[in-house]
Amino acid sequence: MKAAVLAFGARHPLSFVGPDAEPDWKTAEKHFICVIEEIMGEAIPPRGGVTSTVRRAENAAIALLLALNEATAYRCPICVRQQRA
Template sequence: MISLHDAYNQGPEAVREAIRAFGALHPLASGTSGTEPDWATAERHFTHLIEVIMREAIPAQDDAKAIVRRAENEALQLLLALAPVGGYRCPICVMHRRFDL
């Protein structure tokens, strides 16, 4: 499964901007503005997002590699779509708060 780091290094500038915006949704515990994002949490949430997409949105008749590849692409497309929208929240953070995970 692709990591945020790999997607950032392999992607065009639009993907890099989207990943930076997603990372900014996961501030370090200090909570002070201007700090580096908590990339470990952002990475886990990106992986969880891919897993949710694989489970819920990708047809089961595809082979395993195709399912993972499509889910990775869909997760990146979601980040690209949300990046220019101000004030959005990480869907995994929202889900965790909703279910107290």
């Protein structure tokens, strides 16, 4: 999970600073929550309830972000969607 957080944070550098700048953790966290919400969609919680559904969506988001991080030109999917709008 730590690798996913660091990789996703790196995709959200603070604006107007050099390439070695600290990530914009507030935006990264907000976008991570958006990715989880996209994965959950209109899911109806099974017997396990909302907590287990959210946990599965979080795990899926982590796996997705780790997989995307392997791509050379990877960008945050939420940033990309916002830039297209």
